[in-house]
Amino acid sequence: MKTITFTIVRFDPESDRAPHAEEYSVDVHEGARVLHALHAVHARDPSLAYRWCCGSGQCGSCAVRVDGDPALACITEARNGMVIAPLDLPVVKDLEVDLAPYLGRLPAIVPGGCAGFPKKKEIEAIKPLRECIECMSCVSVCPALKVTDFAGPTAMRQELRLALDPRDAGDRVAEAVEKGLFCCTSCQKCWKVCPKEIRIPGKAIEKLREIANRQGLTLPRHAEVADLVRTTGRSVARTKETLLEQVPEVIEPYGKVRATVGFFVGCMYNGRLPETALDMLEVMRRNGIRVVIPHEQVCCGSPLIRTGQTTFLDHLKRRNIEAFRTRKIDTVMTMCAGCGSTLKHDYTTPFRVMDATEVLTAYGIEEPAKLHLTATYHDPCHLLRGQDVRDQPRELLKLVVDTFVETPNQCCGSGGGVRAGMPEEAAALGEMRGEAFEKSGADIVISCCPFCEFHISEHTKLPVKDLMTLLREGYEEKDRRKTSEP
């Protein structure tokens, strides 16, 4: 036995005005799960309300938040100092939340399709979508659900499960569109908290959007983007001198060459924010990183994959891979979170892919001057969850500002084609982000994604900058301070 001390967020809507945290110390056995710690508290204080049933991760009754993120109480190890809170859904009492409205939105099969047992291939396609235990963890974290009438991630999983089943006679794709198929920002939070790790954005929502595309249900704004990529190789129209028009193919560092990387520019940095990309290239020059920029590269295809328009994807992939392969580049650097995630997950590449922040922290950087700023950081979904890059940008940011403050993470609302296709939802999520940043006490918001930067700046009074721009400013400040020294 061992003693652990932990906190439970308790709330009785019938008698309490607000949730409150209570600390408990209980004796549990070695290897005890959160559920057993709750049992131990309950033995002493039977008023604690929590659900559980099977105790082995199969019924989905006991999902709670453990240190902020959803987890099944019955399979998550109890830790000293942990904080247990209900899922972010309407609380019935303490750790019990109201699941009924979300369970009620899961569509039922409509028998009447072809009779008989599906083919092995069909079974194999449906199986991964069947592991859902309806714990509603995904629903509790979905940003789209907070601002729209989206039926939720697992309802989309269920729609695809039915769409793939020859025994079902329902019109699932049209139904999915009706229930908010295009509301998903592909923030990836749902599957990161899924106890069964069902990759709903990639394996369900994007697949449904592909079928929607074949049925002519793609949103017109998304179709316009696809046309642009088809005709120009880029997902944004040329409005000014692009990055590729401004830079040579190889950019040599100022000092000794410590490493050589290829640079995958991406449409946003190429066409909309070339200045930010130039800031990054300056930071690389300063740190001995030689950058090779093949000029024939095109759009990575992310805006097409996220919206289900994948018919000419292979062409883009081949062209991009060849651009770097023929130059014998073993590391390709991305700067856009969406491009990076796409190259890492949707491509099979003969080279490794690293985000610029990964490159800089891997090789170490010259210290910039500390700017007199209190900065907060916005995690781009496709960097944090898409590429598991969390610490590197923070490490770099802390080098260049006096004070760093955290803001609880949430999607800004611009991804997954939502900014183009569902502008009201994107704006509502952008507003939520803006408010959160303003509450953080920061006087500047830093990010590492052109979409996030662009979108957030429309919804906050605070200045929004890319980390690379700030690093460059840090170096310039350092140089200024040096020259002004007596």
Place this chain on the structure above:
Amino acid sequence: MRTREVIDCHTLVIGSGGAGVRAAIEADRYGETVLLSKSITGKGGCTTMAEGGFNAVLREGDTCSVHAEDTMRGGAYLNDPALVQALVADAPARLADLVSWGAVFDASADGEVAQRSFGGQSFPRTCYAGDRTGHEIMATLMERLRGSGVERIEETAAIDLLKDGERVCGALALNKKGEIFAIRADAVVLAAGGGARAYDVSTNSGTGTGDGFALGYRAGADLIDMEMVQFHPTGAVYPYDARGRLVTEAVRGEGGRLINTAGERFMAHYDAKRMELSTRDVVARAIATEVLEGRGTANGGVWLDVTHLPAETIEERLPVMLAQFLRFGVDIRKEPMEVAPTAHHIMGGLRITPEGQTSLPGLFACGETVGGVHGANRLGGNALADTQVFGKRAGEAAGRAPKRPAKIDPAQVEAQERRIAAFFEGTESPDSVKGCLQQAMWSGAGIRRDAAGLKRTLATVEELSAAPLRAATPRNLVECCGVQNLCTISTLICRSALLRPESRGAHWRTDVVQTWDARTSPFGHTHISRAGASIEEVRG
């Protein structure tokens, strides 16, 4: 706390596991149906945790009579032959129902539902969806239920069956707020699952508190073979809080080997022919004996090893097991699992006809709540089949029951209101009474039994049954009822076990020397009801 509201329906189904949901789907075809569930519908019970499979005769070379013979032999010939006939005859059609409703069972190379070997069976007839077969079945049933007209009342417990004279005419229900209300019905289906939570080491979900047995018993129904508690041979032993958690028979079905600390495949000493795929009673006793005789691990288990199987087989066929053990730091592709027997299934229960009719008019039952289907030992894969076969039968029989006006007896309602109100005046923590009960049952009415130990345990259980349980808040009332139910069924188990002076199937009496085997046993079912208890003696 006054009972005012009365809900009226044609069929009331109590319990939302595989049997209850199947019964509700069926009953819904005949009239207004209410499904009462202690948990969120579909999340309670044990079906969703069932891993291994569903036995049904599907292929050439297999026949229903062989399935019946396997089931009878496995059940030590204590099964009710008419129920076994119904089980094996209907299982293929009930599997077909699930398939037509969208179940995603694993497919064989020839595009049919795949089947694998399970213990005690002479043909690989266990259909499966990886090792989450029960979950697949529940998901399918819930999809079907959502598309039906069944009214669901959730997180509300049945606390007493209502009776109009001898006839059951509904139930009293208690919700989380502590409100009691009546549900009047033309027919009631009791599908409240099992009660292996009476034991300290158990595979059952938290809802497995024997509510069906206790409700039926209190209403006056006849229960048979309540001493027959299946100890699944392979439950987890570490960590402590995961003790008893099911390690599916599919592990042995796929070729897993049981090994003692001397490195021996010890099943050779107990059943050299069937080895690890012997029946559960035999394998559980073998493991218990190995541990007792000093060839067990420090944690009191033996090794279950699949490391000789290709990693891909383990990943595809046993993904839940792989993930569960990985969570505790054991990679079953590279190292053996540590296992020991765990209370799993109560073979006894309400006596029924093949139509699911109990000994009380108006009351039908199905699933683990009934007795007679599995005799003295259940074959792996027969329980999921049982839920569907008898769920459908009981739901249909209840649905066909005539409409009948019924009076709710105010005296019965008041008695229940007093019973519930008394919990607020109680002094004993239900959690601690339950803990004591589970320890007592595990040590005195577990795998190895003798008369002295059973009597001692019965005395302890009776003492615990008399404890004035305390409900700290209205939400705790349902817990108090659950603990009382556990006490009731523990009494039934001990009393029935004392009635059977033989070792048979799962019932292992170490104090009895017998000259007969299962086939020649002079004993039939034990019966227990409020009217008394007895054992059938068969005259040669």
